[in-house]
Amino acid sequence: MSRSSGRTPVLTPYLQVAPLALIMLAMVGIPIVTVVLLSFWQSDGIAIYPEFTWDNYRLVLTSPVTLTLFLATLKYAAITLVATVLIGFTCSYFLVFHVRNLKWQIGLFLLCTIPFWTSNVIRMVSWIPFLGREGVFNQALMAAGLIDRPLDILLYSDFAVVLTYIHLFTLFMIVPVFNSMAKINPSLIEAARDAGASGWQILWTVIVPLSRTGIALGSIFVVTLVMGDFFVVRVMSGGQSASVVSAMKNQIDQLFYPEASAMAVLLIVVVLMMVSAILRIVDIRSELAR
Amino acid sequence: MTQSTGRRGAGFWLLAAFFALFVIFLYGPMLVIFILSFQGPTGGLTFPLRGVSTHWFGDLWSSTRYGDLGGAFRRSLMLGAMSLLITAAVCLFAGLAFRRRFWGAGPLFYLAITSLVVPGILLGLGISQLFQLMGFRLQWWLSGLGAHLSWTLPFGLLIMFAVLNRFDGSWEEAARDAGASPWQVLRLVTVPILFPGLIAVALFGFTLSYDEMPRSLLTVGGRNTLPIEISNMTTNVTTPALYAIGTVTSVISFTVIAAAFVAIAIIQKRRARAKRGA
Numbered sequence: 001m002s003r004s005s006g007r008t009p010v011l012t013p014y015l016q017v018a019p020l021a022l023i024m025l026a027m028v029g030i031p032i033v034t035v036v037l038l039s040f041w042q043s044d045g046i047a048i049y050p051e052f053t054w055d056n057y058r059l060v061l062t063s064p065v066t067l068t069l070f071l072a073t074l075k076y077a078a079i080t081l082v083a084t085v086l087i088g089f090t091c092s093y094f095l096v097f098h099v100r101n102l103k104w105q106i107g108l109f110l111l112c113t114i115p116f117w118t119s120n121v122i123r124m125v126s127w128i129p130f131l132g133r134e135g136v137f138n139q140a141l142m143a144a145g146l147i148d149r150p151l152d153i154l155l156y157s158d159f160a161v162v163l164t165y166i167h168l169f170t171l172f173m174i175v176p177v178f179n180s181m182a183k184i185n186p187s188l189i190e191a192a193r194d195a196g197a198s199g200w201q202i203l204w205t206v207i208v209p210l211s212r213t214g215i216a217l218g219s220i221f222v223v224t225l226v227m228g229d230f231f232v233v234r235v236m237s238g239g240q241s242a243s244v245v246s247a248m249k250n251q252i253d254q255l256f257y258p259e260a261s262a263m264a265v266l267l268i269v270v271v272l273m274m275v276s277a278i279l280r281i282v283d284i285r286s287e288l289a290r
Numbered sequence: 291m292t293q294s295t296g297r298r299g300a301g302f303w304l305l306a307a308f309f310a311l312f313v314i315f316l317y318g319p320m321l322v323i324f325i326l327s328f329q330g331p332t333g334g335l336t337f338p339l340r341g342v343s344t345h346w347f348g349d350l351w352s353s354t355r356y357g358d359l360g361g362a363f364r365r366s367l368m369l370g371a372m373s374l375l376i377t378a379a380v381c382l383f384a385g386l387a388f389r390r391r392f393w394g395a396g397p398l399f400y401l402a403i404t405s406l407v408v409p410g411i412l413l414g415l416g417i418s419q420l421f422q423l424m425g426f427r428l429q430w431w432l433s434g435l436g437a438h439l440s441w442t443l444p445f446g447l448l449i450m451f452a453v454l455n456r457f458d459g460s461w462e463e464a465a466r467d468a469g470a471s472p473w474q475v476l477r478l479v480t481v482p483i484l485f486p487g488l489i490a491v492a493l494f495g496f497t498l499s500y501d502e503m504p505r506s507l508l509t510v511g512g513r514n515t516l517p518i519e520i521s522n523m524t525t526n527v528t529t530p531a532l533y534a535i536g537t538v539t540s541v542i543s544f545t546v547i548a549a550a551f552v553a554i555a556i557i558q559k560r561r562a563r564a565k566r567g568a
Contacts, residue, residue, distance in 0.1 A: 016387035019380045027440040028405040031416025094305040117497035118543040122536040126319035228409030264412045
């Protein structure tokens with residue numbers, strides 16, 4: 001801002017931002033470069049040699065497992081994304097347009113976000129007593145007479161994995177969608193109603209388009225979180241399913257760092273392509289500046 | 291608003307029911323493990339409750355089956371505290387810096403966002419390999435702390451942006467006009483006004499670090515943090531002790547969250563009163 005630049009020295013912002021910049025470079029920038037470098041290095045399973053090779057990429061790209069892993073991961077991401085958008089949009093819509101008392105609105109919004117500050121591991125674990133063979137679901141279904149034998153597909157299955165993803169990540173959708181919905185000027189809806197629009201028309205032609213920044217931001221979060229997960233898929237599928245990162249984690253455990261790095265670089269490329277596709281549909285930066 | 295005068299229709303109740311179901315979905319499973327952690331000594335991982343006891347909490351500390359839980363707990367609290375202080379301080383100054391144009395602001399912002407969207411384990415791999423290439427040993431208080439900061443700082447920065455959005459720079463201007471030194475402006479004007487926001491940043495700093503697992507896994511060296519110990523327990527432990535540690539760590543998280551909210555509420559109430567009194 002011009003009003004303060006006349007008083008404070010030019011150097012001030014650099015000094016103020018230096019700690020952040022140093023930590024970000026040392027702990028994010030350089031480590032990512034390290035992973036990229038590592039993906040071109042050789043290894044024999046015991047030690048790593050700093051000699052250039054394409055072998056890691058050749059191995060990763062020619063293996064049929066890679067494609068299967070990526071497809072499995074994309075499937076998880078797609079199902080989770082659809083579910084979180086539907087749930088996130090509906091909950092935000094309720095909070096913004098139906099809860100009229102501001103205190104209640106903020107209170108209920110916080111209720112949706114508080115789990116963010118608690119342990120993801122514990123929130124995942126908490127599904128085990130629900131979904132197991134003798135879990136709450138099976139007991140309830142049997143008591144209701146709907147089934148006569150417990151269902152096995154509830155826990156340690158793809159169903160459990162996706163359910164846990166939705167449980168863990170929906171709040172990453174609610175927060176940005178709520179924010180962009182809260183900015184919608186109520187008089188726009190009033191105007192649409194005066195012009196004779198039905199409730200559904202208002203929803204589709206006014207509210208959904210004006211919430212698209214939030215939906216896009218939330219989608220970026222959900223997609224990257226699902227694509228980066230290795231723990232939920234390992235535990236909740238009982239080791240039966242794998243994702244890109246869980247396979248990468250296995251390679252790391254076997255000390256195949258260069259191969260794991262090549263896989264990681266491939267994953268980053270795919271994730272970046274998905275993020276830029278989302279950004280192409282919605283120009284988040286210009287929308288946020290509004 | 292005119293709509294507020296209307297009677298609540300079926301749409302409202304349908305949406306309210308959906309929202310209530312979502313809240314149950316969000317909290318229900320957690321409540322169940324809190325209840326199950328008080329299983330009697332012969333109880334299992336699911337209902338029914340075989341008596342009510344604190345047996346499994348005692349088991350956590352007395353049994354050697356669970357590894358170094360006490361040490362992991364201490365390390366996680368220490369990391370949380372360090373990360374709280376560093377996140378609050380670093381993000382305060384970085385937020386102030388971002389109010390002006392400076393060279394490299396764009397790339398730095400994108401680096402911070404990158405840190406949020408990159409898979410945590412990948413960053414852990416990068417940090418651990420970097421340390422090893424440079425001949426440093428992996429230590430929970432150095433490489434581990436750095437990995438945690440790569441997670442807490444970007445969130446802190448985004449919160450700081452939101453906080454500073456509502457901050458009027460003319461208060462600082464007035465203090466400067468009255469002859470305050472830059473240090474006095476910061477200490478007596480900027481920080482006190484921003485304090486509720488800084489509490490929020492600190493809340494992110496502590497809780498995100500305290501519960502962090504994927505970035506810690508490869509970077510803490512030989513000594514594990516609590517989330518790593520718990521995630522090991524998910525595959526090894528088949529007793530309600532798993533739920534007991536879940537209850538313990540959740541109680542700590544909820545206490546910290548509540549303390550932060552209460553502190554913010556007290557400050558705002560005091561301000562409102564001061565405004566009325568003036």
